[in-house]
Amino acid sequence: MATTILAQRKRRMKAQQWAPYVFISPFFILFLVFGVYPIGYSIVSSFYNWKLIGNKAPVFIGFDNYVNVLTIDPFFLSAVVNTVFLLITGSLLQHVIALPLAILLNSRIVRAKELFKTAFFLPYITSTVSVVIIFGNLFDTNFGLINWVLGLFGLPHFRWSGEDLGIKVILSTILNWKFIGWNTVIYLAGLQAIPAEMYEAAEMDGASGFIKHWKITIPQLYPIIFLAVSLSIIGGMQVFEEPFVLTGGYDNMGGSGNSGLTAAFYLMFTAFKAYKIGKGSAIAWLLFITILGLNAINRQATRKYNQ
């Protein structure tokens, strides 16, 4: 009898041991199938001349795709330059606005905080296509609000979506508008974790508002700043939908002077318009290495304060 109970208990223990693995297995199975496998396969495909059209077999070409992208390709480097430009003016500039906004939102003088938080976050969850179409209309040459305002000051109509700089201005504006709220909410969460006693002590020492934020808020927020900037770098280097919709899709390759052609846009063009899946994979890995490098710089810049 005692032996039977012991055996049952052993079985139960065994079941309890493997049960957690069963519970977490759906994620790992899905991640392996739809995450690890395609990512790994893209490394393999980047070494092949593989056209994603017709039924010809891929041909192994070693590092030729990488060499081609970095030395011969007429678009890749300019696409990276465009992306970095948008990263600075669109994705990084927003932190300069989001942080003071979060501080303001965290202060006692602002009422109806929830309302503001919701309003700031709304652009982030709005459909990118809708946003780009609306901004396209705002910047329209003849009927756009922006040119109408310029007209009030006697300024001529500017062909925003037809000029190199104009395209970048529209894209930067969209990126800022869409993601400032997102970063504000992240910073706000960080601000709420800073102990109030630190500010009270500073006040007793006679610190001004600016000094308090400079000496307490910013250093205390460094881990959050690192996180938010890292997310911006990752997102900013992969900007695709905004320029794609604004400049009229693959047929225009980013509009005048390929001004809206970002690295991710060119990746998609190469893989799914030119159907060169091998070269597209090589671009994807070069983009990944670039993002990794930029994040390493970000890590280095904030390391002192993260420790």
Added chain:
Amino acid sequence: MKRLCFMVVLGVVATALLTGQAIDPAKKYEVTVGAYGDLEKAYKAVIATDDFKKKFPNVTLKFQTSDFGGHHNRLTTVIAAGEQTNDIEALEVGYIAQFVQAGGLTDLNAAPFNAKKLSKDLVKFAVANATTEGGALIAMPVDIAPAVMFYRADLAKTAGLNMDNVANWDAYIAALKKLTDKSKGVFGIEHPAAVSAIPLNGGKGGWFQNNKPLEPKSKFLDALSLVQKVKAANVDGDLGAWSGPWSQAYLDGKIASIVNGAWFGGTLRTWLSPAGADGSSPWRVAYLPGKMMASLGGTYLSIPQTVPGPRKLVAYEILKYLTNSPVAQLTTFKEIDAFPALTTVYNDKVMDEPVAYYGGQKVRKIYADVALNIPENKVSEYDAVIGGIWNGAVNDVVSGKSTPQAAYDSALKKVIATIQ
């Protein structure tokens, strides 16, 4: 008795083989069709006709319709993966070149289809586009888009213009100047880039001459110079096609003219400029300036190689009907303004009928004349990429960033680097 039965069966099989009969009247068939845009609407109207019901009483069509990009992305992906496709797949002319070069679609000129004798009644340039150098026909044209000029008769009349026989592009630009009245928000044409593809016969193929890209140079320089002239004339509204301001400008009657494929008439009629109570509109149709002949679009029907053999035979019968039957071709034209690829219907009385929307003008005669005279273009697997690069050159000329010569040189450099 046994011998008699055997002889009867043998006779039936032999007759079926000799006549190429793929459809057994005793069986029921379902043919799947991959389509985009309005094609499903048109083909549903075709299968609702008595003619189709009489010829294919036991065949039903099942559609898988997506938007333009989604359809072609799906098709290219499943073919590349060797996966099952629909029995018949529609292809826009811009995609035909890649399949011509890369394979994946059934050769309709090969046995048992032997489509060569059928394709002789289809417009030549469209058949040539879908034919490989080895003579394989990988898809059959079902509709084409002869390019014409649409113009507003009311605005032309006010400006004292006769737009029916514009002598050349310079005369067209001069007319656009008279049609433009920016104080009233009226533009001669939507955008300078709207004319860029016309001298290139729509830009579907024709990018190479003797394996040299962007040759003959004069053809491409002329196209860029034309864009520059239109821009310099200050007659455009800088309206990007299909944008909100673009459609609103048409709805408000602020665009006086456009050069485009015949299908654009359907867009005007159903969306941008619906007819009045009497069924007419201010829009009229004319030949392109200088009676230039060009194509701007078109659809093909194909049977992917992965379709199982017996299904291919049934699919081919339907494909044949949709492309070679006058009833199917005219029904499609009536439904979605997709101009027939079948030349034998150009003599049909419907082609000579006045069209109420165009104030009773016999526009179909113009379409048919253009369709029969569109020059042939040689397609290549690089067409889509070169098209993107070329549009960049056009954008550079429109923005004033480059002269036609500089834009051409830059585009050529990019094309050479890209196709290496």
